[in-house]
Amino acid sequence: MQAYVVCYDVTKDKIRERIAKTLKEYGDRIQYSVFEISLKNQNELDILCNRLKNIADEDTKIGFYRLCANCRQDSRTLDGERLAEMPAVVIL
Amino acid sequence: MQAYVVCYDVTKDKIRERIAKTLKEYGDRIQYSVFEISLKNQNELDILCNRLKNIADEDTKIGFYRLCANCRQDSRTLDGERLAEMPAVVIL
Numbered sequence: 408m409q410a411y412v413v414c415y416d417v418t419k420d421k422i423r424e425r426i427a428k429t430l431k432e433y434g435d436r437i438q439y440s441v442f443e444i445s446l447k448n449q450n451e452l453d454i455l456c457n458r459l460k461n462i463a464d465e466d467t468k469i470g471f472y473r474l475c476a477n478c479r480q481d482s483r484t485l486d487g488e489r490l491a492e493m494p495a496v497v498i499l
Numbered sequence: 500m501q502a503y504v505v506c507y508d509v510t511k512d513k514i515r516e517r518i519a520k521t522l523k524e525y526g527d528r529i530q531y532s533v534f535e536i537s538l539k540n541q542n543e544l545d546i547l548c549n550r551l552k553n554i555a556d557e558d559t560k561i562g563f564y565r566l567c568a569n570c571r572q573d574s575r576t577l578d579g580e581r582l583a584e585m586p587a588v589v590i591l
Binding site: 414415437438439440456467468470471477479481483484487490 | 501504506507508529530531532533548551552555559560561562563564565566567569570571572573574575576577579582583
């Protein structure tokens with residue numbers, strides 16, 4: 408599995424809601440415009456990006472930051488709590 | 500250097516502005532509530548968190564996601580552009 412933190416800036420509410428709805432299929436909402444998601448591989452990232460491109464408009468900004476196990480280990484909230492505690496393996 | 504992507508949810512404008520102003524000392528604003536920053540070490544992260552705790556209120560959420568060189572390499576925007584291209588070494 409490949410873990411990503413996804414952050415987005417979207418102007419229009421309708422578009423923001425559709426983007427959030429799509430990302431919910433892949434992981435958890437952490438903040439208003441931030442998701443932590445798990446993808447099987449690069450191909451699934453490409454598929455997700457194509458889906459989001461069909462929703463996005465010219466004002467939409469989306470960043471996908473990869474998080475390896477070590478980086479997840481070192482990620483934290485302001486209060487020192489762990490972040491990105493994705494399951495290493497997703498049981499289907 | 501240690502690279503982080505920092506995402507925050509802040510309700511009050513004044514607090515959000517002060518948090519952004521503080522983060523600007525460490526890196527670049529990427530989105531409305533997202534910065535990419537470089538820190539020398541864990542100690543500098545602790546110092547930064549203490550500074551931000553003095554600004555934050557109970558509604559403030561801040562996440563610090565660590566980005567190693569490999570993760571930065573695999574991070575991208577919706578349009579496939581590179582993200583987190585921090586300089587490996589900061590020339591003082």
